[in-house]
Amino acid sequence: MNAKPITMVDLHGCYLAQHAEIDAAIRRVLNSGWYILGQECEAFEQAFARWSGARHAVGVGNGTDAIVLALKALCVGANDVVFTVSHTAVATVAAIELAGAIPFLVDIDPATFTLDVAGLEKAILSCNVGKPRAVIAVHLYGHPCDMEAIRTICNRYGLLLIEDCAQAQGATLGGAPVGSFGNAATYSFYPTKNLGAFGDAGAVTLNDDALAERARALRQYGWKERYLSDLAGMNTRLDEIQAAMLAVRLTRLTGEIARRRAIAAIYDSVLGGVVEIPRRRAGAGHAFHLYVVRHQHRDQLATALKQVGVGTGIHYPVPVHLQNAYRDRVALGPSGLPETERASREVLSLPMHAFLSDEDVERVATEVARWAKTYGRPSTKSP
Numbered sequence: 237m238n239a240k241p242i243t244m245v246d247l248h249g250c251y252l253a254q255h256a257e258i259d260a261a262i263r264r265v266l267n268s269g270w271y272i273l274g275q276e277c278e279a280f281e282q283a284f285a286r287w288s289g290a291r292h293a294v295g296v297g298n299g300t301d302a303i304v305l306a307l308k309a310l311c312v313g314a315n316d317v318v319f320t321v322s323h324t325a326v327a328t329v330a331a332i333e334l335a336g337a338i339p340f341l342v343d344i345d346p347a348t349f350t351l352d353v354a355g356l357e358k359a360i361l362s363c364n365v366g367k368p369r370a371v372i373a374v375h376l377y378g379h380p381c382d383m384e385a386i387r388t389i390c391n392r393y394g395l396l397l398i399e400d401c402a403q404a405q406g407a408t409l410g411g412a413p414v415g416s417f418g419n420a421a422t423y424s425f426y427p428t429k430n431l432g433a434f435g436d437a438g439a440v441t442l443n444d445d446a447l448a449e450r451a452r453a454l455r456q457y458g459w460k461e462r463y464l465s466d467l468a469g470m471n472t473r474l475d476e477i478q479a480a481m482l483a484v485r486l487t488r489l490t491g492e493i494a495r496r497r498a499i500a501a502i503y504d505s506v507l508g509g510v511v512e513i514p515r516r517r518a519g520a521g522h523a524f525h526l527y528v529v530r531h532q533h534r535d536q537l538a539t540a541l542k543q544v545g546v547g548t549g550i551h552y553p554v555p556v557h558l559q560n561a562y563r564d565r566v567a568l569g570p571s572g573l574p575e576t577e578r579a580s581r582e583v584l585s586l587p588m589h590a591f592l593s594d595e596d597v598e599r600v601a602t603e604v605a606r607w608a609k610t611y612g613r614p615s616t617k618s619p
């Protein structure tokens with residue numbers, strides 16, 4: 237009776253789809269005798285910069301370091317306030333503190349789960365914890381933030397703009413790729429992301445030549461040349477094996493994002509009116525890292541799906557400002573983050589990855605629709 241389980245992600249599938257090329261890439265690196273920051277890293281950086289429409293890409297150790305490095309390259313640090321959302325991976329906020337700056341968390345727009353622009357301006361005006369310096373716009377779930385409005389605010393108050401694109405490889409707004417709207421953009425290649433490595437990896441993309449050179453130095457002890465540190469840097473290098481594997485994965489990325497969009501279209505067609513489905517901003521090309529629905533009885537839905545072999549996720553169950561490590565400590569606007577807290581109780585991520593078949597997706601959608609029909613009613617008797 238039990239059909240095969242349908243999982244949120246299929247990381248092994250990513251390997252199997254290109255196993256011969258990935259095996260060859262690993263062997264090539266092992267036989268090269270050069271394992272950190274070499275030709276493979278350079279080749280991947282060039283390919284990824286081209287793919288994402290940036291002048292420069294700087295490969296780093298992970299997506300958290302990418303944010304730290306971007307902030308350091310832009311000279312954001314002690315006493316500087318960085319505005320971002322609480323409805324994000326803890327990494328976004330952790331990175332601000334790791335760079336020595338002060339996070340200030342803003343509420344989200346409930347329709348798109350991204351930074352609320354009116355709330356951002358209020359936060360800037362009410363900020364008394366340090367000098368407002370930068371905004372990190374998180375393109376959560378693969379859906380772009382309202383970049384025009386955010387950039388207007390950044391220009392008005394003289395703030396730097398960084399895009400956290402960890403979930404948004406392949407997303408566009410008005411035809412322009414995410415990552416092209418700010419002073420720097422950061423990426424994670426954690427295995428579950430749209431472009432996943434087989435280990436940890438990340439990148440910063442930049443369009444300014446001097447800034448890119450500074451970021452390259454900062455990623456490795458601030459070295460101008462070997463053993464000569466011009467800047468107080470960090471160590472966050474991309475290793476050659478991950479770079480070589482990422483270059484292989486990159487060749488499939490456009491197709492995989494198209495597949496994610498096709499899957500989203502199937503979900504939409506069954507689930508519109510059944511649960512709250514992802515809304516798209518006008519002009520947005522959603523990259524569907526996650527397909528997130530919303531329902532007041534989210535936990536019951538997750539349980540019902542689990543019982544029929546469908547895996548789900550919650551991104552994220554506890555907003556950063558309510559996490560033990562941050563609560564009562566990070567700065568928030570005067571009216572709190574009610575939409576963030578409501579979203580954390582209502583969001584549910586359905587299976588989404590390039591290796592789902594149409595039948596898998598239809599089965600998940602049908603199960604959601606079946607649950608929605610009966611939930612909340614007194615226990616229905618089966619015929």
Ligand SMILES: *Cc1c(COP(=O)(O)O)cnc(C)c1O
Pocket residue numbers: 298299300301324325327328374400402403424425426437438
């Ligand atoms: C995954 C993620 C990060 C952190 O990336 P790591 O590679 O895990 O360090 C940062 N921001 C967002 C929005 C993410 O989803």
